[in-house]
Amino acid sequence: MNGQEPQDEDRADRPPLPRAASRVRAGIAERPRPRIGLRAVLWPAPGRWEWSRGLQAGAAMGVSFGLVAALLSPSLGSLAALGSMTVLYERATPYAHRAASLALIAAGFVASVAVGSLASVSPWTAAAAIGLVAGTATWACQSLRVEAPGPFFFVLVCSIATIVPGGPGAVPLHAGVAAVGAGIGWLVSMAGALPDSRGPEERAVAAAFGRLGALLRAVGTPRVDHAQHEASLAVAAAWRVVLQAQTRGYRDSPRAARLRALLRWVSDIHLTATEVALGRTSPLPAAAADFADELARAVARPGSSPAPERLDGVRRGLRPRSLESRLYRLLARTARSARRLDHEVEGRGVRLYDRRTPPLLESLRSGWSSGSLVRPTALRMGLTVTASGLLALLLGFERFYWVPVTAASVLQGGNVVLTASRSAQRVVGTVAGVAVGGALLALAPPLPAVVAVAALLQALAQTVLPRSFCYASAALTPMALLLAATAAPCPPGLLVRERVVDTLVGSLVGVAGALLLWRRASSSRLPQALATALRTSRRVLLEALDPDAALGPEQRYRLRRDLRADLLRLRGVYDSAVGDVPRAEHTAPLWPAVVAAQRTGYLALAALAAEDVPPATHITLQRLGLAFDELAAALHERRAPRLGALPSMPDHPRLVMEVRALAAALRTAAAGTGSRGR
Numbered sequence: 001m002n003g004q005e006p007q008d009e010d011r012a013d014r015p016p017l018p019r020a021a022s023r024v025r026a027g028i029a030e031r032p033r034p035r036i037g038l039r040a041v042l043w044p045a046p047g048r049w050e051w052s053r054g055l056q057a058g059a060a061m062g063v064s065f066g067l068v069a070a071l072l073s074p075s076l077g078s079l080a081a082l083g084s085m086t087v088l089y090e091r092a093t094p095y096a097h098r099a100a101s102l103a104l105i106a107a108g109f110v111a112s113v114a115v116g117s118l119a120s121v122s123p124w125t126a127a128a129a130i131g132l133v134a135g136t137a138t139w140a141c142q143s144l145r146v147e148a149p150g151p152f153f154f155v156l157v158c159s160i161a162t163i164v165p166g167g168p169g170a171v172p173l174h175a176g177v178a179a180v181g182a183g184i185g186w187l188v189s190m191a192g193a194l195p196d197s198r199g200p201e202e203r204a205v206a207a208a209f210g211r212l213g214a215l216l217r218a219v220g221t222p223r224v225d226h227a228q229h230e231a232s233l234a235v236a237a238a239w240r241v242v243l244q245a246q247t248r249g250y251r252d253s254p255r256a257a258r259l260r261a262l263l264r265w266v267s268d269i270h271l272t273a274t275e276v277a278l279g280r281t282s283p284l285p286a287a288a289a290d291f292a293d294e295l296a297r298a299v300a301r302p303g304s305s306p307a308p309e310r311l312d313g314v315r316r317g318l319r320p321r322s323l324e325s326r327l328y329r330l331l332a333r334t335a336r337s338a339r340r341l342d343h344e345v346e347g348r349g350v351r352l353y354d355r356r357t358p359p360l361l362e363s364l365r366s367g368w369s370s371g372s373l374v375r376p377t378a379l380r381m382g383l384t385v386t387a388s389g390l391l392a393l394l395l396g397f398e399r400f401y402w403v404p405v406t407a408a409s410v411l412q413g414g415n416v417v418l419t420a421s422r423s424a425q426r427v428v429g430t431v432a433g434v435a436v437g438g439a440l441l442a443l444a445p446p447l448p449a450v451v452a453v454a455a456l457l458q459a460l461a462q463t464v465l466p467r468s469f470c471y472a473s474a475a476l477t478p479m480a481l482l483l484a485a486t487a488a489p490c491p492p493g494l495l496v497r498e499r500v501v502d503t504l505v506g507s508l509v510g511v512a513g514a515l516l517l518w519r520r521a522s523s524s525r526l527p528q529a530l531a532t533a534l535r536t537s538r539r540v541l542l543e544a545l546d547p548d549a550a551l552g553p554e555q556r557y558r559l560r561r562d563l564r565a566d567l568l569r570l571r572g573v574y575d576s577a578v579g580d581v582p583r584a585e586h587t588a589p590l591w592p593a594v595v596a597a598q599r600t601g602y603l604a605l606a607a608l609a610a611e612d613v614p615p616a617t618h619i620t621l622q623r624l625g626l627a628f629d630e631l632a633a634a635l636h637e638r639r640a641p642r643l644g645a646l647p648s649m650p651d652h653p654r655l656v657m658e659v660r661a662l663a664a665a666l667r668t669a670a671a672g673t674g675s676r677g678r
Contacts, residue, residue, distance in 0.1 A: 025657055026278050029225035031591035032575050044467040051463055058459025060084040060188040064181035066451040074447055075164050076177045078487040082157045083109050083181025087189045088149055094200045094245035095193040106182035112154045113178040116161025117171045126162040127389030130404045133158040135382020142374040143367025155408040159401040163488040204241035206299040208234040208266045213292035215273050220283040225595050228274055229571050235270050236564055238263055244356050257343035265334040271606040272327045278654050285314045291331050298338040305339045308332035353557045376518035381411050384513025388506055399498050406506025423507040429473025430503040434496050437478030441485055441492035454482045523577040523587045530597055531632040533566045537601045538628035544608040547615035560605055567601045589669035596662035603655045614651035623647040640670035
């Protein structure tokens with residue numbers, strides 16, 4: 001809830017924890033491992049097929065490709081088709097924010113085309129230009145939190161622009177055609193605003209309730225830590241989307257106030273569910289998770305909100321002040337809130353204290369800072385893509401541009417293990433796609449058929465891409481072959497043969513770049529991410545438990561925002577670090593420490609969210625602060641913590657338990673490192 005409390009009902013007091021429950025610590029989930037092997041290559045990941053995304057992508061490509069090809073020339077039509085891929089970006093953001101973001105992405109596409117056209121004077125300058133675009137686009141996309149497909153299509157657009165006839169003298173024409181395609185992609189993406197102008201933010205809040213249901217089902221199971229992280233990601237994403245939607249006029253409407261209220265409720269329930277999960281070894285009744293699922297559906301349809309009385313059965317027999325009873329009360333109150341349409345627009349806890357969009361230059365500077373993972377990722381992408389293009393030229397590849405395109409594609413995996421897995425998927429999918437593309441080109445289809453088939457393949461690729469990069473590559477490859485053959489005609493047999501060899505070389509170079517350049521970027525930053533999360537948790541706890549502190553709603557908001565961001569960043573760094581090769585000696589043993597740090601942080605957030613949290617004495621807070629300082633110092637110095645006796649905190653026994661577990665995990669990790677060093 002980021003420091004803001006629901007205002008339509010009184011909050012329950014913080015329940016005391018029974019002695020027996022205070023001694024129970026939920027088991028640690030198995031550490032995350034990247035999906036590798038034959039099954040990871042060929043078997044689709046869990047999830048849904050993105051039919052709407054595929055239809056929009058196919059429509060945008062078909063219209064832009066066909067229109068420009070008919071009015072100007074087929075080769076320029078291929079540039080317009082690539083420009084239309086703006087439709088693939090910003091799919092979950094509110095339409096007001098999406099309009100500006102897609103315009104910025106469209107400008108990036110146009111700039112990529114201009115750079116490619118200018119560099120087409122020689123293959124060597126073209127290879128350097130493609131690498132420059134790859135690195136710059138990676139830095140910009142990650143700094144500005146542009147989600148998948150990220151920098152890949154900027155690289156593809158630049159690469160195709162280097163072979164379109166016309167050269168540097170045709171830069172204005174090429175850029176203008178790309179702008180037409182990008183504009184069509186913008187229109188298709190924004191078309192959903194007509195029937196459902198507030199759909200993105202409502203879907204984001206509904207997704208948070210859905211992940212909350214998954215967390216409630218995971219209580220008492222080995223997956224609880226993963227479900228907790230996924231729920232926290234969904235809540236953070238919902239906050240970001242709702243914040244982006246707060247345009248003038250809308251933010252003062254009852255509909256916006258209702259959505260903010262539901263978001264605050266799901267944030268509070270998430271923290272309470274976390275407290276429950278940390279003290280239970282048995283599952284919760286299924287009715288609780290089912291209730292959360294129905295609340296997800298009620299976000300867009302108030303009339304479908306479940307009846308609060310449905311939870312009376314599971315509440316029967318519980319102590320009124322137990323955590324489980326509080327969880328069910330919050331769910332019931334959320335159901336009543338979901339039915340209301342007359343939420344107050346102004347009042348305590350209603351405001352959001354962030355800007356809708358962080359300053360552009362500030363975000364870019366932050367991404368290039370020394371502690372950020374963005375800088376090594378962007379440098380790895382730019383240098384590897386440039387090297388792959390130059391290598392292709394040295395090997396005498398006539399259509400060398402496929403090599404850097406492939407390298408850019410596989411490097412989006414992030415770490416070495418994921419890059420290798422993505423490379424295997426790329427090769428398998430490309431071989432299958434080349435067979436399809438070769439057959440299509442051998443038929444010498446007329447231009448209308450080329451446009452229709454390219455649009456169909458694009459739709460198919462985007463439908464399956466979220467679940468399988470291999471099968472998406474099998475559709476993207478013939479689509480790209482059709483566009484390349486239209487932009488610069490050549491014998492189909494030669495194009496097909498070269499495409500297979502180029503893909504193999506590009507995949508190998510991409511894996512080599514991941515192995516040789518900043519291969520331990522994530523694992524080397526893991527201790528720092530842990531220490532940062534601990535310092536923020538310390539600050540939150542000292543503020544929340546200080547008997548003399550009077551926190552205002554804005555201060556609560558910012559403390560919760562900062563700590564949640566640090567906890568999510570910590571898990572993100574660990575998930576990336578487990579794929580570093582060779583794996584850092586601290587990475588695997590630090591998983592228990594990561595879990596304990598996250599649990600400590602979420603307990604701190606829960607304390608911050610409560611109005612009547614039992615305060616601690618100044619001496620207790622001083623000793624607690626010293627304990628956090630020692631843990632952070634041990635991480636910086638890569639040694640075992642020398643932790644003295646922790647203060648007795650009978651009102652917060654789980655917090656003390658997790659701090660002890662964190663210290664023990666760090667001692668174990670340090671001992672393991674020492675034994676390996678000997």
